[in-house]
Amino acid sequence: MTDENKPIAGDDLPEPVVQRPRINASLVWLVPVLAALVGLSLVIHAWTQAGPTISVSFQSAEGLDPGKTPVKYKNVTIGRVTNVRLGQDRTHVVAKIALEKSAQGFATADTRFWVVRPRIGLGGVSGIDTLLSGPFIGADVGESQEYKDDFTGLESPPPVTHGALGKTFDLQSDDLGSLDIGSPIYYRRIQVGRVSSYHLDEDGKGVTLQIFVEKPNDQFVTKSTRFWNASGIDVSLGADGLKVNTQSLATVLAGGVAFQDPAGPHDATAADENATYRLFNDRATAMAPPDGEPKYIRMRFSQSLRGLAVDAPVEFLGVPFGRVVSINLDFDEKTQTFPTIVGAVVYPQRLGRAHDKLVALAKARGDDEQMSQMMGRLIDQGLRAQARTGNLLTGQLYIAMDFLSNAPKAAYDPTTRPLEIPTTPGSFDKLQEQLAEIVDKIHKIPFDSIGKNLDQSLGELNKTLKQVNASVLPEVKTTLQGAQQTLGNANNMFAPDSQLQQNLGGSLQELQRAARSLRVLTDYLGDHPDALLRGRRADKPLQAQPAQVAPPSAPTQGSKP
């Protein structure tokens, strides 16, 4: 077909020009090669960056987001959760975590993983930043070199991360109380550590807590430091009144342990790591002098011991000395009475120096160290146990051991075990006696005769009042009526139209008139002194008026002398 069309092509068509040779087409293959290289480098990069893949099991996958949730150590991302699935037994979830190459060391036996979520507990708020960024998995690596890729995640952050500076101590307690992992440790109400773990003792008779005290405050834990449980409000209504002990509000709510050195001289060298201490229930017991070996004593009271409770204090000359551990009724066949047997544990060492001296004396005398001999001497000197009222309000009783000067001789057998301390009726009974005396005295007051006398007097008074009513009051009435009449008369007398008033008015007018005449006379005499001698002249006709007024009396009066 090419041949057929050739003639159409005219020779006048322009010839193409020949240019420089263009780039070889095969060079375009550099583009995919380059792309392949870039892709390969990405793959290699990802491969070299990829660390080991580990799986961590948690109780719940809450907040774990495959592909998103990071694993952080000291807030640096060291890996990412790639997959979350349910464990085979469906009790837990397994999170697959792809660690980064640099975090290879985290796949070792003693690494711990936990989910950092916002935790708002009584002990404080933590992980608040995860409220916005979402939970992440925290990691804490130990020193082990042993490879491990299957972990069990912690349900709460470990209270002590590896490499934290400070010391760990063991506390022995009867029970855990309200303490928990993470409960704060206070020194002078400043938080200096946390409870890091606890476990039941092997014999099940106590709990051992491990606490961690941060540097530099760990130096305050000395060999003689006392630890006590500062959690909760310790309200005790004891023989010595109502006592409320608290640490801080947070501790009250969340629990905590406080420690302090006892006052006075003590061994202040810093304690060793992992030293073991006893955890006391409260500060008072913690700070009390060491109890030493407890001794069991028994007391037999023949009176009612209402108000005496187990744990009531036993005091020796006012020093807390022990506590009551049992109260039991007994029956005495001989006397057909029910004495009360009180068992108590006492700590002779609490007496301090007194105890040391007594022991020394006992040794010097050749007695054995046992309390029995010593007690025997003391009882000879009048030592008696007494149930006394500690608190009048509540009626709480305590056992007091005091020396009574007039104590009757008591039977004491130093060989009995446990020791039996002779007793004497307590102050409560005395109080009762006193009350009875008071009641007696009140009884003796002659309320009857007082009442009778009072009754008589009141009768007399009644009579008198009757008399007054019957005789005196009518008299008074008539008198008053008389008085009223008199006053009415007086009133009439002084009325403006009464005779007296009129007479008085007339008299006064007469007097006025007389005075006027006298004046006329004197005036006339002043003008005409001669009238005394010559008599009165005849009146001038023009001056008839004034002459008419005065002359009738004046001339007569004046003419007379």
Added chain:
Amino acid sequence: MSTLPRACDLGLIGCHVCGLVCRDIRAPDAACPRCGSALHRRKSASYSKTWALLIAAFLVYLPANLLPITRTVSLGDVDDNTILTGVVELWVKGSPYLAVIVFTASIVVPVLKFFALGLLLISSRRRSQWAQRQRAKLFRLVEFIGYWSMLDVFVVALLTALVQFGFFSQVEPLPGVVFFGLTVVLTMFASMTFDPRLIWDGREFDD
């Protein structure tokens, strides 16, 4: 013969740029005497160039999908998204239409281009006469949609520029978007270097 003559049958060659018809001297480096642009009967080494660019586009398409393209930080919640997770997130978070658009632009279109170009290359090479008209239409479609394939890149660029509220909300581009852009560019180049006339070269008869 019922076949109509083609330019090469007549020993003619047309300039792509200025349209001047020249005589075919069969020299490899011929250039238009009027405008100086290279003359060729068919785009030179169209097959190998297209193949090369297509393969390169496919190679960068892998990291474009595997690497995250955006990092969204909202209220401290850092979220890296690849194209596919972004689509899934859009779908899950209640924008299915948007998810469909993004999915079409970022996944369907590039994959379609790979298949279309591959199909065109293979069928033309085999001088197949199967559905030539449809293939030509397909090629035009590939060329046309090439312009619109950068949607994802635009979205990321726009988000990055617009959403910068510090801690509250922030969008950052990640390397995936570069690879995606490269994919789009390379597929466009591949469709450019393909000579659609090759579709018809195997044709024996014109109807």
